Amino acid sequence: MASTEPLQTLDILGILKRLPHRYPFLLVDRVTEVEPGKRLVAIKNVTFNEPFFQGHFPGEPVMPGVLIVEAMAQAGGLLIGFSLPEAMGPPFLASVRKVRWPRPVRPGDQLRLEITAVDINQKIPSVSAKAFVEGQVVAEAEEIMFAFAKPGR
Numbered sequence: 001m002a003s004t005e006p007l008q009t010l011d012i013l014g015i016l017k018r019l020p021h022r023y024p025f026l027l028v029d030r031v032t033e034v035e036p037g038k039r040l041v042a043i044k045n046v047t048f049n050e051p052f053f054q055g056h057f058p059g060e061p062v063m064p065g066v067l068i069v070e071a072m073a074q075a076g077g078l079l080i081g082f083s084l085p086e087a088m089g090p091p092f093l094a095s096v097r098k099v100r101w102p103r104p105v106r107p108g109d110q111l112r113l114e115i116t117a118v119d120i121n122q123k124i125p126s127v128s129a130k131a132f133v134e135g136q137v138v139a140e141a142e143e144i145m146f147a148f149a150k151p152g153r
Helices: 012-018 065-083
Strands: 030-035 039-045 091-100 110-119 126-133 136-148
Touching: 012 030, 012 065, 030 065, 039 065, 065 091, 065 110, 065 126, 065 136
Parallel strands: none
Antiparallel strands: 030 039, 039 110, 091 136, 110 126, 126 136
16 A cells, blocks of 8 residues: 555646546546545536536526536546555546535536545545535545456556
């Protein structure tokens, strides 16, 4: 297991080194807290320039719920990356359980993604996640599970 010392922040350049996602699908802008094997807090700034707002929905822009879940999964992947040996490779989203979206997310909002380790292991790691805007829960997932790609795939 990686170091358990808390890390303070990770900027976009550090995130790009740790996640395979790129524009327009990279949905984490900054990591503000990391406790390997335990928790991670990240930020996603939501702007009207995001391509999905053109069609979701004209005149009433709302961030798609599946993209909020993807942002939580990307942050979860970062926590797993900090917690397990790099030789495992990048974690891929495998399943999500008990998700809800009690409030919409709109342009100008800042998502605070709070990720908590459920079971960090080398076979099927999992996390729980909550997304907040101004202290109010806008999405939560009881469990997000990951798998690792087989070598050569």
